[in-house]
Amino acid sequence: MLTNEQIKFYKDNGYIIVSGVFQPEEVEECVRETDGMFSRAEKSGKNLEATWGGKWQNTQISEDERGTTSVLSIHNMQYHSSVFTKMLVHPKLTEAVADLIGPNVQLHHTKLHVKPPEKGSPFPLHQDYDYFPHEKDTMIAAVIYLEDVTEENGCLCVMPGVHAQGPLTHQHDGSHYLSPEEYTIGEATPCTGKAGDVVLFSYLTPHGSYPNRTSSPRRLVLFQFRSPTDKPLKEVHISPGQGMMVRGINPALEI
Numbered sequence: 001m002l003t004n005e006q007i008k009f010y011k012d013n014g015y016i017i018v019s020g021v022f023q024p025e026e027v028e029e030c031v032r033e034t035d036g037m038f039s040r041a042e043k044s045g046k047n048l049e050a051t052w053g054g055k056w057q058n059t060q061i062s063e064d065e066r067g068t069t070s071v072l073s074i075h076n077m078q079y080h081s082s083v084f085t086k087m088l089v090h091p092k093l094t095e096a097v098a099d100l101i102g103p104n105v106q107l108h109h110t111k112l113h114v115k116p117p118e119k120g121s122p123f124p125l126h127q128d129y130d131y132f133p134h135e136k137d138t139m140i141a142a143v144i145y146l147e148d149v150t151e152e153n154g155c156l157c158v159m160p161g162v163h164a165q166g167p168l169t170h171q172h173d174g175s176h177y178l179s180p181e182e183y184t185i186g187e188a189t190p191c192t193g194k195a196g197d198v199v200l201f202s203y204l205t206p207h208g209s210y211p212n213r214t215s216s217p218r219r220l221v222l223f224q225f226r227s228p229t230d231k232p233l234k235e236v237h238i239s240p241g242q243g244m245m246v247r248g249i250n251p252a253l254e255i
């Protein structure tokens with residue numbers, strides 16, 4: 001699936017944008033399920049707000065706007081719709097991940113983020129390592145764009161090459177994030193792309209995202225995968241379905 005150049009790019013930069021992994025009809029089906037799931041969750045009165053706490057300098061939004069922006073989140077979507085189960089084992093997706101972390105790919109967790117029109121919250125820069133550290137650092141995020149994304153509607157942004165520095169010190173007031181004075185969204189590289197494109201990035205790659213200031217929602221699916229031989233350093237972030245194999249085998253199991 002990935003070329004040697006793409007694999008080298010990932011190793012050097014800690015991320016890669018893979019175009020056209022999901023076909024337009026697959027994306028359309030996922031958008032329908034996303035909107036349906038959010039509408040069911042909202043009717044049931046669930047609080048889906050996932051805007052980050054902590055400091056907001058250098059996230060391209062002012063302190064005055066705090067409290068007026070929103071990002072809505074649903075976790076474990078494969079427990080609510082089989083469309084997401086299908087996406088989790090999508091051969092093109094899992095093959096690309098296997099090219100980067102080895103032939104055996106295991107699920108860690110899933111989530112769905114929607115930034116509403118005009119007022120979508122940004123995400124300050126952070127490494128996912130800080131949330132769920134593992135022994136071998138194989139953890140990789142697959143972000144699937146459900147619409148064309150730009151800096152204006154809140155695309156992901158990354159700091160290329162910084163994964164090689166290993167775990168960085170994070171601040172922990174309200175959420176986990178890097179010093180907003182040292183790591184600014186303005187200096188990160190925007191991962192613009194089309195609906196159906198996938199951004200793959202290491203959990204050591206600092207990343208965040210821009211606010212959504214456009215008149216349409218920005219939806220994305222995020223899956224975290226790891227090698228089954230990579231063990232957690234802390235018993236944190238346990239999710240339903242964690243450990244499910246989406247490609248290959250779990251060599252630890254001898255029957």
Ligand SMILES: O=C(O)CCC(=O)C(=O)O
Nearest residue numbers: 113123156207208209220
């Ligand atoms: O939804 C987004 O824009 C980014 C999400 C993110 O960075 C995360 O969940 O770690």
